[in-house]
Amino acid sequence: MFIGFSEAESFLRNCRDAVIITHQSPDGDCIGAGFGLKDILAELGIRSRVVCSDPFPKRYDFMTSCGAGEDFEPETIIAVDIADEKLMGRYEAIYGGKVQLCIDHHISNKNYAEKTLLRGNATAACEIIYDLAQYMGVRITKHCATCLYTGIATDSGCFKYDCTTPRAHEIAAEMKRSYDINFARINRYMFDVKSMGRMKLEAKVTELMEERLGGKLVLLAVTQDMMKQLGVAMEELEGFAPLTIQLENTEVGVLMREREDGVFKCSFRSADEVNVSEICQTLGGGGHAKAAGCTVEGSVSDIKDTITEAVRKAIGS
Numbered sequence: 105m106f107i108g109f110s111e112a113e114s115f116l117r118n119c120r121d122a123v124i125i126t127h128q129s130p131d132g133d134c135i136g137a138g139f140g141l142k143d144i145l146a147e148l149g150i151r152s153r154v155v156c157s158d159p160f161p162k163r164y165d166f167m168t169s170c171g172a173g174e175d176f177e178p179e180t181i182i183a184v185d186i187a188d189e190k191l192m193g194r195y196e197a198i199y200g201g202k203v204q205l206c207i208d209h210h211i212s213n214k215n216y217a218e219k220t221l222l223r224g225n226a227t228a229a230c231e232i233i234y235d236l237a238q239y240m241g242v243r244i245t246k247h248c249a250t251c252l253y254t255g256i257a258t259d260s261g262c263f264k265y266d267c268t269t270p271r272a273h274e275i276a277a278e279m280k281r282s283y284d285i286n287f288a289r290i291n292r293y294m295f296d297v298k299s300m301g302r303m304k305l306e307a308k309v310t311e312l313m314e315e316r317l318g319g320k321l322v323l324l325a326v327t328q329d330m331m332k333q334l335g336v337a338m339e340e341l342e343g344f345a346p347l348t349i350q351l352e353n354t355e356v357g358v359l360m361r362e363r364e365d366g367v368f369k370c371s372f373r374s375a376d377e378v379n380v381s382e383i384c385q386t387l388g389g390g391g392h393a394k395a396a397g398c399t400v401e402g403s404v405s406d407i408k409d410t411i412t413e414a415v416r417k418a419i420g421s
Contacts, residue, residue: 105219109239112221115205116145116240122152122180125203128193129369130156131342132164132294134185136255137207137229139167141184143248144237151176157193161339163293167251180204185229187213187390207232212381212390227272230255234275249283254290261346262295267394295343301336309347314408315354321415322348325360325368325404338363345371345395356380356415360407363399368407371397383418387411 107115124141126134138154145152153173160168183203187210189196206217209226223232230252237244244252253276260268263276279285298306305326314323326341341361348357355378359371370387372380374394381396387410389398400407 106215107219107221109221109236111219112205112207112236113240115219116150116236117148119145119150119180119182119204121176121178122150122182123178123199124152124154125181125183125186125192125195125199126154126156127186127191128157129339130158130160130164132258133228133230133255135160135164135167136251136253136258137184137233139170140230140233140248140251140255141182141207142173143245143251144233144240144242147242147245152180152182153178155195157195161337163297164254166290166293167247167254170247182207183217184208184233185210189214189216190388207236210391211393212385212396214390225269227267227269228256228259230259231269231272231275235271244283246283246285249279250285250290253279253285253287254294257287257291258294262291265394267392299336299340301331301334302340304334305330305336305341306347309344313348313351315351316408316412317416317419319351319353320355320419321412322351322354322357323360323408323411324348324358325362325408327362327404328364328366331362338369345373349373349375355419356383358411358415360400360404360411367399367401368404369397369399370407370411371395378415378419383414386414386417 124138126138142152142154181199181203183206189200203217206220208222209229211224213222226232234252256272280287312324345359355375357373361369372384374380379393381391381393384390384396384398387398391397
């Protein structure tokens with residue numbers, strides 16, 4: 105059931121002992137939303153903890169180092185930035201079918217929770233968390249502000265993606281003005297700082313890119329062997345997907361990252377008009393119109409063929 109801020113406020117003020125679930129392969133938005141909501145619940149005197157199927161990447165330590173929360177048997181199950189229960193990873197087996205509140209901004213949300221606060225036009229889940237806190241009149245701490253700014257900055261590509269709303273800019277300005285967050289440091293670590301392995305992999309990108317459908321589709325596959333050879337962790341490839349739509353005439357770009365279990369996490373990007381969320385939904389995934397994803401099993405060549413056919417049908421090439 106989809107709800108508004110009033111019902112979400114009532115739910116949060118009356119909940120107890122909440123577990124906040126973030127999606128597997130965590131990024132800045134789901135981490136920021138999870139820990140930002142945890143801070144908000146703490147202001148209400150409600151204990152909570154943030155969980156994720158995968159470890160939080162080290163570069164997000166400034167958000168997660170305060171601790172994910174004490175251990176307790178939860179009474180309340182909340183999901184943030186999760187459009188589909190499958191994205192919970194191993195927590196789907198524990199909390200699948202039990203989520204009471206989902207706070208999300210993905211238009212592909214499956215409406216799996218008892219209550220869903222969905223704003224599909226929001227830049228990030230953190231934008232919704234901020235507006236919800238303002239609606240509730242809950243104090244935002246500097247740590248909370250840092251978390252929410254980080255989520256908005258990362259999901260907007262440092263405010264350059266066309267999903268960036270005027271509201272996102274307004275919230276970012278408020279974070280700087282009222283909370284004196286170190287936005288320059290956040291942006292440097294989110295967008296500029298890279299490992300040597302990541303730098304070496306970037307140098308190989310042009311060799312790895314493959315054009316299909318007359319250049320309208322660009323595929324970039326990074327295997328476990330490549331990552332091990334260069335000493336690159338999978339989470340370090342988070343910013344690679346936009347590189348696939350930098351070539352002229354490209355309409356859809358796809359970054360294929362092989363997980364340790366051999367399954368490929370495929371991140372789709374649209375350069376202009378193509379709705380990649382609709383393409384990903386045909387492959388069991390989803391997301392936003394310009395940025396979406398799915399997971400696919402098989403060999404690299406078979407997966408490339410599967411993606412090519414799905415994109416071909418979508419763009420009519």
